[in-house]
Amino acid sequence: MPQSTAEIQNYLDENAERFQNELCDWLRLASVSTDSKFAGDVRAAADWLLTRFQNLGFESQIIETVGHPIVYAETPPVADAPVVLVYGHYDVQPPDPLDLWDAPPFEPTIRNGNVYARGATDDKGQLLTHVLSCEGWMKTAGKLPLQIKFLVEGEEECGSEGLNEFLAGKYDGDGPRVEDRLAADICVISDCSQYGPGQPAITYGLRGITYFELRVNGPNRDLHSGSFGGAVTNPANALSKILSGLIDGDGRIQIPGFYDDVIDLTPRERKEYESLNFDEAAYQQDLGVAATTGESGYTTLERRWARPTFDVNGLWSGYQGEGAKTVLPAKAGAKFSFRLVPNQDPVKIAEGLRQRITELCPPGVNFELVDMHGAPGALVPLENPFMEPAAKAIEKGFGTRPVFIRGGGSIPLVGSIKQQLGMDTLLLGWGQDDDNPHSPNEKFSLEDFQKGIKASAWLWQEISQINKSS
Amino acid sequence: MPQSTAEIQNYLDENAERFQNELCDWLRLASVSTDSKFAGDVRAAADWLLTRFQNLGFESQIIETVGHPIVYAETPPVADAPVVLVYGHYDVQPPDPLDLWDAPPFEPTIRNGNVYARGATDDKGQLLTHVLSCEGWMKTAGKLPLQIKFLVEGEEECGSEGLNEFLAGKYDGDGPRVEDRLAADICVISDCSQYGPGQPAITYGLRGITYFELRVNGPNRDLHSGSFGGAVTNPANALSKILSGLIDGDGRIQIPGFYDDVIDLTPRERKEYESLNFDEAAYQQDLGVAATTGESGYTTLERRWARPTFDVNGLWSGYQGEGAKTVLPAKAGAKFSFRLVPNQDPVKIAEGLRQRITELCPPGVNFELVDMHGAPGALVPLENPFMEPAAKAIEKGFGTRPVFIRGGGSIPLVGSIKQQLGMDTLLLGWGQDDDNPHSPNEKFSLEDFQKGIKASAWLWQEISQINKSS
Numbered sequence: 001m002p003q004s005t006a007e008i009q010n011y012l013d014e015n016a017e018r019f020q021n022e023l024c025d026w027l028r029l030a031s032v033s034t035d036s037k038f039a040g041d042v043r044a045a046a047d048w049l050l051t052r053f054q055n056l057g058f059e060s061q062i063i064e065t066v067g068h069p070i071v072y073a074e075t076p077p078v079a080d081a082p083v084v085l086v087y088g089h090y091d092v093q094p095p096d097p098l099d100l101w102d103a104p105p106f107e108p109t110i111r112n113g114n115v116y117a118r119g120a121t122d123d124k125g126q127l128l129t130h131v132l133s134c135e136g137w138m139k140t141a142g143k144l145p146l147q148i149k150f151l152v153e154g155e156e157e158c159g160s161e162g163l164n165e166f167l168a169g170k171y172d173g174d175g176p177r178v179e180d181r182l183a184a185d186i187c188v189i190s191d192c193s194q195y196g197p198g199q200p201a202i203t204y205g206l207r208g209i210t211y212f213e214l215r216v217n218g219p220n221r222d223l224h225s226g227s228f229g230g231a232v233t234n235p236a237n238a239l240s241k242i243l244s245g246l247i248d249g250d251g252r253i254q255i256p257g258f259y260d261d262v263i264d265l266t267p268r269e270r271k272e273y274e275s276l277n278f279d280e281a282a283y284q285q286d287l288g289v290a291a292t293t294g295e296s297g298y299t300t301l302e303r304r305w306a307r308p309t310f311d312v313n314g315l316w317s318g319y320q321g322e323g324a325k326t327v328l329p330a331k332a333g334a335k336f337s338f339r340l341v342p343n344q345d346p347v348k349i350a351e352g353l354r355q356r357i358t359e360l361c362p363p364g365v366n367f368e369l370v371d372m373h374g375a376p377g378a379l380v381p382l383e384n385p386f387m388e389p390a391a392k393a394i395e396k397g398f399g400t401r402p403v404f405i406r407g408g409g410s411i412p413l414v415g416s417i418k419q420q421l422g423m424d425t426l427l428l429g430w431g432q433d434d435d436n437p438h439s440p441n442e443k444f445s446l447e448d449f450q451k452g453i454k455a456s457a458w459l460w461q462e463i464s465q466i467n468k469s470s
Numbered sequence: 471m472p473q474s475t476a477e478i479q480n481y482l483d484e485n486a487e488r489f490q491n492e493l494c495d496w497l498r499l500a501s502v503s504t505d506s507k508f509a510g511d512v513r514a515a516a517d518w519l520l521t522r523f524q525n526l527g528f529e530s531q532i533i534e535t536v537g538h539p540i541v542y543a544e545t546p547p548v549a550d551a552p553v554v555l556v557y558g559h560y561d562v563q564p565p566d567p568l569d570l571w572d573a574p575p576f577e578p579t580i581r582n583g584n585v586y587a588r589g590a591t592d593d594k595g596q597l598l599t600h601v602l603s604c605e606g607w608m609k610t611a612g613k614l615p616l617q618i619k620f621l622v623e624g625e626e627e628c629g630s631e632g633l634n635e636f637l638a639g640k641y642d643g644d645g646p647r648v649e650d651r652l653a654a655d656i657c658v659i660s661d662c663s664q665y666g667p668g669q670p671a672i673t674y675g676l677r678g679i680t681y682f683e684l685r686v687n688g689p690n691r692d693l694h695s696g697s698f699g700g701a702v703t704n705p706a707n708a709l710s711k712i713l714s715g716l717i718d719g720d721g722r723i724q725i726p727g728f729y730d731d732v733i734d735l736t737p738r739e740r741k742e743y744e745s746l747n748f749d750e751a752a753y754q755q756d757l758g759v760a761a762t763t764g765e766s767g768y769t770t771l772e773r774r775w776a777r778p779t780f781d782v783n784g785l786w787s788g789y790q791g792e793g794a795k796t797v798l799p800a801k802a803g804a805k806f807s808f809r810l811v812p813n814q815d816p817v818k819i820a821e822g823l824r825q826r827i828t829e830l831c832p833p834g835v836n837f838e839l840v841d842m843h844g845a846p847g848a849l850v851p852l853e854n855p856f857m858e859p860a861a862k863a864i865e866k867g868f869g870t871r872p873v874f875i876r877g878g879g880s881i882p883l884v885g886s887i888k889q890q891l892g893m894d895t896l897l898l899g900w901g902q903d904d905d906n907p908h909s910p911n912e913k914f915s916l917e918d919f920q921k922g923i924k925a926s927a928w929l930w931q932e933i934s935q936i937n938k939s940s
Binding site (some may be wrong): 208225239288291294319327329407408 | 520547677679681683688689690691693694695696697698700701702703704706707709710711713714715717719742753757760761762763764767770773774777779780781783784785786787788789790793794795796798799802803804805807810829832833834835836842843877878879880898
């Protein structure tokens with residue numbers, strides 16, 4: 001913020017308390033998207049944000065969808081500067097179980113420097129930092145140094161049906177195509193966590209996922225294991241054999257072509273992770289396990305963030321009650337999933353899996369494999385031109401240079417943005433791992449909130465310096 | 471029945487209808503042992519049998535136990551002739567579900583040559599054949615050619631607690647020790663099936679069993695498979711690996727020493743089974759399987775009757791509901807059992823199993839192995855001196871020479887009789903596989919009932935010819 005740096009900083013400092021109050025106002029609106037009895041509050045939360053954008057003079061509108069509306073706003077174009085798409089969501093998780101909250105979920109309370117309320121960190125508090133940083137620019141410099149487009153949905157916690165239809169062009173009507181409307185050089189999402197308290201981070205990669213249900217069918221009825229044991233293939237035995245045949249003792253997944261498209265960790269990435277001094281002992285103690293385990297040749301962080309995995313998510317067969325029942329079950333089933341790393345294709349994995357299970361399935365039983373859902377991973381190379389500006393902005397806002405991490409989970413939207421809008425996403429999380437985003441006593445650190453606003457203000461400045469034509 | 475053969479035969483024929491009526495009288499007493507509201511009927515069924523023995527002039531008594539009483543009777547000793555112990559039970563399974571019966575379960579009805587009632591085949595009808603054959607002898611020859619001891623319990627369907635205590639000597643008091651009281655040369659039990667209609671059989675072997683529950687414990691709570699997948703051992707993955715490591719692709723169980731004590735099939739046994747012309751195609755069609763499978767090198771009958779097996783009886787872990795849940799479960803569990811063949815020791819198997827699971831269990835999880843119950847198998851060599859007399863008697867009673875078969879299931883009592891009383895058991899089943907012993911519409915063929923009485927009458931004659939001193 002060359003000429004007006006001090007001015008914006010001052011403005012943000014002077015208005016910090018009001019910002020906090022505004023966040024609390026928004027948190028009071030119980031925008032639980034999945035439960036229709038909150039529909040009025042969902043709409044009120046959308047309107048609240050729309051008004052916020054309108055007060056800043058941004059071109060703003062409510063986009064009606066099949067479900068809850070999208071709030072869209074954009075600032076004026078700035079020649080030769082990059083365009084940023086900011087995504088967020090104004091809806092929240094249901095607050096249940098209510099009796100586990102120390103204070104009512106929609107009556108924000110401040111304790112120990114945190115604001116406690118449903119939606120505090122996920123995602124109202126984090127999203128609002130980007131709106132307020134814009135206010136800082138508008139009220140001091142009178143304009144932003146680049147164009148920002150805000151895309152804020154109200155169904156992130158209940159399936160994003162409206163957003164998906166919007167991205168698929170279903171609401172384009174006579175207006176511009178959605179790809180043109182949302183066209184930008186980079187997407188920014190603040191809806192995740194820092195690496196730890198005082199350790200801001202840029203999450204530059206996510207794993208994908210592909211999830212299956214496998215049903216193994218044997219005889220047409222449950223049989224007596226005495227009379228029939230030894231005559232027919234036991235579906236539960238067969239299921240165990242199939243599942244154990246999908247991964248070897250070194251944690252390598254045994255599916256044809258599974259590793260073909262895996263992008264290996266770069267030496268720089270491995271060094272970045274190593275520098276985090278991950279506390280293995282504390283991690284084990286927290287989980288109550290005697291050892292961390294997984295694919296040979298990789299550290300725990302590498303395995304969690306950048307290596308594919310195979311996990312059985314559910315298992316069932318035969319008798320699960322007390323005592324003994326000598327049944328040879330007619331059926332057995334499992335749910336399982338693979339976390340994929342960037343560049344692995346869920347469709348290709350599913351094909352290899354089917355081939356492998358066909359090999360592993362013993363005679364006398366047959367199987368059904370249901371492909372439940374898949375999403376590719378996402379990766380923004382550390383060398384991406386937006387990475388260093390983002391790191392600088394965070395360093396200025398938080399006083400600490402961010403670390404570069406990946407997320408082990410999957411955010412399908414990041415893949416959709418890449419696929420449908422052609423842009424990468426920077427995940428700049430201001431939250432903490434213990435913010436309880438889907439649990440009682442959700443919170444957000446007010447210090448992180450204010451630092452997030454500052455980092456965001458710097459982010460527009462830093463990104464605006466990127467020469468688009470270079 | 472040398473001198474009086476024709477006389478006994480005639481007597482049995484002349485009284486056939488009364489025998490049938492007497493069976494129906496007994497079946498009317500709803501002796502459901504597991505449900506205390508039937509306690510009066512259980513007692514009445516015991517008394518009915520006691521009276522039956524008393525009317526024949528046998529030394530008879532009710533032996534009170536911790537549960538339902540034992541009915542005991544014995545005929546006078548016969549010098550130089552073998553002694554036979556006949557075991558049976560007068561209690562029955564609960565009749566539920568009642569609405570699936572075509573006629574009330576305790577109002578015996580005759581249809582298509584069968585008597586339909588709970589207990590018809592299991593075991594009142596089958597046991598009664600031995601009582602009525604004694605009547606035939608008593609009313610014609612005036613005595614039996616050997617001594618018979620009847621041991622009839624009322625808790626076979628609910629755990630046999632009283633009988634087990636009786637066999638352990640708990641009710642001996644000042645009287646003779648139970649081993650002396652029940653001392654005999656052979657035990658006869660009719661509480662199973664023929665090989666098929668018109669194909670009477672001697673079941674000369676049973677499999678044992680040893681049943682376990684395995685619990686695999688990983689992290690102290692369910693985890694998100696995205697954030698944690700790749701860091702810790704998944705208990706459901708580990709369980710699959712352990713279970714599949716207990717048996718190889720050839721159906722050979724992978725436990726140290728597992729096959730050490732297995733008694734191999736003799737060439738005569740294999741020939742006997744082959745002669746049964748087991749209908750593989752009909753069996754597969756009935757079960758709805760494309761193939762029968764199991765240990766390499768053995769036929770289906772051999773595998774069912776005379777080879778040990780490993781069957782998973784139950785499996786559970788993580789999420790079993792609809793849809794997908796990306797959980798890395800904290801726990802996984804299985805129930806499984808081995809059918810053992812004669813001479814395998816359940817205790818030794820359990821030790822080998824524990825060793826094998828310890829080898830197979832991956833780091834990062836631990837396991838609990840619960841040994842739920844075990845019973846050894848039983849085998850009476852075909853060369854046993856009682857075998858051929860029994861075969862002859864059945865041939866005379868049924869008009870067809872019996873086949874020699876084994877049972878795939880386990881009858882722990884047969885092991886107890888061997889272990890505590892030192893005698894082998896001949897299982898002479900007069901029932902059929904479709905008699906529904908534990909299901910609605912239990913039945914017993916009246917023709918098999920009458921033939922069973924005759925075969926039993928011949929049995930006493932044939933066995934009495936065995937020279938005890940030879």
